[in-house]
Amino acid sequence: MVPVNTPLLTGNEKKYLNECIDTGWISSEGSFIKRFEDDMTVYIGRKYAVACANGSAALDIAVRALGLGDGDEVIMPSFTIISCGQSLVTNGVKPILVDSEFDTFNIKIQDIEAKITSKTKAIMIVHLYGLCVNVDTIIALAKKYNLKIIEDAAQMHGQTYRDKKCGSFGDVSIFSFYPNKHITTGEGGMVLMDDEIIYEKSKGLRNLCFSNDADKRFIHEELGWNYRMTNMQAALGVAQLEQIDEIVVKKRWIGNYYNELLKDIDYINLPISKTEFCENIYWVYAITLKDSCIKTAKEVMQELGKYKIGTRPFFYPMHKQPVFNKMGLFLDDDLPNSEKLYERGFYIPSGLALTKEQIEEVSDALHKVLA
Numbered sequence: 001m002v003p004v005n006t007p008l009l010t011g012n013e014k015k016y017l018n019e020c021i022d023t024g025w026i027s028s029e030g031s032f033i034k035r036f037e038d039d040m041t042v043y044i045g046r047k048y049a050v051a052c053a054n055g056s057a058a059l060d061i062a063v064r065a066l067g068l069g070d071g072d073e074v075i076m077p078s079f080t081i082i083s084c085g086q087s088l089v090t091n092g093v094k095p096i097l098v099d100s101e102f103d104t105f106n107i108k109i110q111d112i113e114a115k116i117t118s119k120t121k122a123i124m125i126v127h128l129y130g131l132c133v134n135v136d137t138i139i140a141l142a143k144k145y146n147l148k149i150i151e152d153a154a155q156m157h158g159q160t161y162r163d164k165k166c167g168s169f170g171d172v173s174i175f176s177f178y179p180n181k182h183i184t185t186g187e188g189g190m191v192l193m194d195d196e197i198i199y200e201k202s203k204g205l206r207n208l209c210f211s212n213d214a215d216k217r218f219i220h221e222e223l224g225w226n227y228r229m230t231n232m233q234a235a236l237g238v239a240q241l242e243q244i245d246e247i248v249v250k251k252r253w254i255g256n257y258y259n260e261l262l263k264d265i266d267y268i269n270l271p272i273s274k275t276e277f278c279e280n281i282y283w284v285y286a287i288t289l290k291d292s293c294i295k296t297a298k299e300v301m302q303e304l305g306k307y308k309i310g311t312r313p314f315f316y317p318m319h320k321q322p323v324f325n326k327m328g329l330f331l332d333d334d335l336p337n338s339e340k341l342y343e344r345g346f347y348i349p350s351g352l353a354l355t356k357e358q359i360e361e362v363s364d365a366l367h368k369v370l371a
């Protein structure tokens with residue numbers, strides 16, 4: 001079996017984890033937390049970072065820390081992970097969905113402006129599958145209409161937009177450190193910002209909004225979550241971040257080798273290797289089936305499974321999610337590319353532990369399935 005993802009933990013992960021165990025510092029009070037946060041602020045180019053339990057938790061914190069709530073609208077792509085829509089809906093915010101580009105998978109920027117109303121408070125951008133959103137255009141729109149920006153960079157560790165790191169844009173940015181992301185802590189996430197007030201709010205929200213005043217420790221003015229990260233997770237994070245440059249090189253090597261091996265298959269669109277403002281980082285190796293292919297993504301994935309090749313479907317668009325439709329949300333939305341991406345797209349193994357032989361095995365299987 002070639003699994004869709006296998007992480008690689010070959011740096012100082014074991015050494016730093018042993019330090020946690022040897023010293024007994026395993027909770028969120030341990031020193032690796034601050035070290036991981038500091039290392040990330042330096043690497044990304046931000047003032048503040050708040051490590052937390054996972055990327056979805058980071059989105060929850062981001063939405064609340066920006067003061068978004070009942071009656072507010074936030075513009076976001078329909079084609080993304082549930083965490084984005086969920087962080088808004090559970091905080092009383094109405095997501096306003098925009099379609100995506102079929103070739104870059106990212107939000108169709110030219111469709112945003114028409115959806116801005118007097119209730120619009122923010123734009124949530126999500127860089128997907130390896131290519132980044134055209135950030136300058138988003139920043140210009142946000143300025144024009146006085147909107148906040150949330151940047152979901154969960155799939156973009158190490159990617160740059162022009163010469164600035166993804167995760168350095170907007171009022172708040174977030175990362176996930178799930179094992180299929182470029183760097184992992186098993187489970188983990190982070191919120192980054194440059195504003196001190198948003199930083200203090202985010203720290204409170206992560207930690208049940210306990211009072212900073214020792215006398216009032218258990219007296220709460222607001223509700224938050226226990227979204228703390230453990231010292232053991234942060235220890236992994238510090239070790240992983242030390243290797244980010246090599247990780248990015250390996251990911252691009254995997255992507256480029258697939259590009260080479262798969263370019264003669266007529267029925268598929270390969271991921272775009274380069275845009276005007278970024279080089280693909282191949283978070284995953286994302287393929288779409290051309291209209292000329294009579295098979296659906298589901299059928300191709302099933303057939304690849306028979307050759308023991310792991311795959312994953314693309315995201316299911318927010319406007320089709322039963323959970324949101326049952327709430328009466330998005331019933332009139334018509335976002336054809338988002339639906340087509342789900343019908344026609346899938347991704348193949350691209351984890352950091354993938355070998356050259358495994359890439360060739362995946363390519364052989366794809367050639368047989370799409371012959």
Ligand SMILES: *Cc1c(COP(=O)(O)O)cnc(C)c1O
Nearest residue numbers: 054055056081083154155176178
């Ligand atoms: C993975 C991911 C998340 C959520 O991160 P978790 O750590 O799995 O909760 C959010 N947004 C995007 C774009 C992601 O890919």
